[in-house]
Amino acid sequence: MARPVDLQDDVATVLIPSEQIQAKVAELGTRVSSDYAGREVILVSVLKGSLPFMADLMRAITIPVQIDLMEVSSYGGTTTESTGLVRILKDLSSSIEGKDVLIVEDIIDTGLTLNYLIRYLRGKNPASLRICTLLDKPARRLVEIAIDYLGFTIPDQFVVGYGLDYGERYRNLPFIGVLRPEVYSG
Numbered sequence: 001m002a003r004p005v006d007l008q009d010d011v012a013t014v015l016i017p018s019e020q021i022q023a024k025v026a027e028l029g030t031r032v033s034s035d036y037a038g039r040e041v042i043l044v045s046v047l048k049g050s051l052p053f054m055a056d057l058m059r060a061i062t063i064p065v066q067i068d069l070m071e072v073s074s075y076g077g078t079t080t081e082s083t084g085l086v087r088i089l090k091d092l093s094s095s096i097e098g099k100d101v102l103i104v105e106d107i108i109d110t111g112l113t114l115n116y117l118i119r120y121l122r123g124k125n126p127a128s129l130r131i132c133t134l135l136d137k138p139a140r141r142l143v144e145i146a147i148d149y150l151g152f153t154i155p156d157q158f159v160v161g162y163g164l165d166y167g168e169r170y171r172n173l174p175f176i177g178v179l180r181p182e183v184y185s186g
């Protein structure tokens with residue numbers, strides 16, 4: 001029988017432990033609840049990486065929220081960075097016209113995905129549009145993005161876990177970890 005694969009063996013270091021993520025999510029939830037008090041916000045999650053963050057954040061928010069899900073991928077090249085063009089694999093389910101919208105992302109890297117999404121969603125005339133991201137990797141930014149709610153700024157390292165993948169794996173790790181270089185180089 002094949003030996004069971006333990007994902008944690010591929011992680012060199014834990015960058016942000018689960019407890020720290022949960023504390024930050026609670027803090028962000030409190031801020032969102034206070035900032036949007038008396039209003040109803042639509043949380044738009046950008047799949048797949050933001051799934052755990054979205055699931056935790058929405059439960060840390062105490063005001064009424066609606067949720068919607070989008071999924072995007074880069075157009076043509078293997079990474080978004082290669083083209084800057086984004087293809088919508090799954091669009092919004094409901095109209096956001098006149099609504100307060102908060103985009104929920106797991107990470108902003110080059111910024112190209114959000115740059116595209118912001119323009120796309122602004123075209124649908126929401127009352128307001130803000131950005132919430134768990135992670136920010138400013139070292140790789142190609143376009144400026146104004147972040148309204150930020151969890152952690154991280155160094156330019158290959159991170160996985162809490163939604164982030166390498167080759168579709170590692171999304172289920174409960175922490176943010178740095179992958180061992182031999183995993184992606186060999």
Ligand code: PRP
Binds near residue numbers: 046
């Ligand atoms: C990741 C992440 C952002 C995007 C950020 O998604 O969830 O959407 O990359 O990168 P950028 O700032 O350089 O555009 P990915 O394309 O890996 O898809 P996934 O969420 O399904 O893993």
